[in-house]
Amino acid sequence: MWQARFYQALPGLIKAHTGARWLFLTLTVRNCPVEDLRATLKAMNDSWRRLVLRPEFKLVQGWIRTTEVTRGKDGSAHPHFHALLMVPPSYFRGQSYVKQARWVDVWQSCARLNYAPSVDVRAVHPRKGADGELQAIQQAAAETLKYAVKPADMTTDPEWFMELTRQVHKLRFVATGGALKDVLKEGQESDEELALTDGDGEQDDGGRVGFNWRPADRKYRRYRQADAEPSALIHDPRRIDIEDG
Numbered sequence: 001m002w003q004a005r006f007y008q009a010l011p012g013l014i015k016a017h018t019g020a021r022w023l024f025l026t027l028t029v030r031n032c033p034v035e036d037l038r039a040t041l042k043a044m045n046d047s048w049r050r051l052v053l054r055p056e057f058k059l060v061q062g063w064i065r066t067t068e069v070t071r072g073k074d075g076s077a078h079p080h081f082h083a084l085l086m087v088p089p090s091y092f093r094g095q096s097y098v099k100q101a102r103w104v105d106v107w108q109s110c111a112r113l114n115y116a117p118s119v120d121v122r123a124v125h126p127r128k129g130a131d132g133e134l135q136a137i138q139q140a141a142a143e144t145l146k147y148a149v150k151p152a153d154m155t156t157d158p159e160w161f162m163e164l165t166r167q168v169h170k171l172r173f174v175a176t177g178g179a180l181k182d183v184l185k186e187g188q189e190s191d192e193e194l195a196l197t198d199g200d201g202e203q204d205d206g207g208r209v210g211f212n213w214r215p216a217d218r219k220y221r222r223y224r225q226a227d228a229e230p231s232a233l234i235h236d237p238r239r240i241d242i243e244d245g
Contacts, residue, residue: 006064009183010137013086017179020061021092022124023085024140027107028117031076034160037167041067041079047111048081052177056098056106062086062179069149069168075160077167084140086179092123148173 014020027048032040048065051057065083072078090096098106104119111117124140154161176184
């Protein structure tokens with residue numbers, strides 16, 4: 001869904017921002033117990049808000065940021081941000097360029113960490129051919145807008161996945177800003193229809209949180225009809241019902 005919207009808007013973005021370059025940025029923090037994931041994500045979102053105000057971020061014309069959570073071998077949660085940044089051609093010349101080591105320092109400062117976090121930043125290089133720029137940006141967008149949780153992590157440890165779902169209930173994992181602020185909004189569902197909504201959100205007091213598997217999207221999405229079902233938990237390829245509280 002998100003990829004399709006971005007792909008649709010991309011030709012217009014390239015035309016409107018001729019010569020713009022793109023960066024793929026991954027920001028991490030150390031693993032946390034899955035029971036602490038909600039608090040960790042809140043701290044990371046606060047850190048991102050501080051990051052976009054830093055001088056190093058000044059030349060970023062627009063950005064798309066997503067959150068991914070993977071399962072550690074010890075059952076911990078590894079939350080991290082993937083961000084696609086649009087910058088002017090001048091970014092790579094002179095003092096404008098922000099090196100990887102500087103990104104580490106800036107993210108450590110914004111996240112108020114007492115250790116140097118793992119940060120990866122890569123320039124998106126256009127491919128050869130007439131559509132080389134379009135294809136390169138599409139590939140970077142696909143990496144940015146991929147699943148929030150790997151399908152394998154959903155099935156390896158059902159209890160872990162249930163707790164993760166409780167932790168992220170009513171949190172949105174996609175954010176945009178600058179010239180890309182509205183790039184994903186065309187035909188966007190209402191907050192009630194989204195699996196993850198804006199804001200930090202509070203969990204409902206008890207009850208059931210239902211999800212079903214959407215083969216076309218290759219991801220789980222909220223299935224609100226299952227919330228009120230009184231039956232026991234059902235685990236099948238189409239639906240996961242999770243007890244809250």
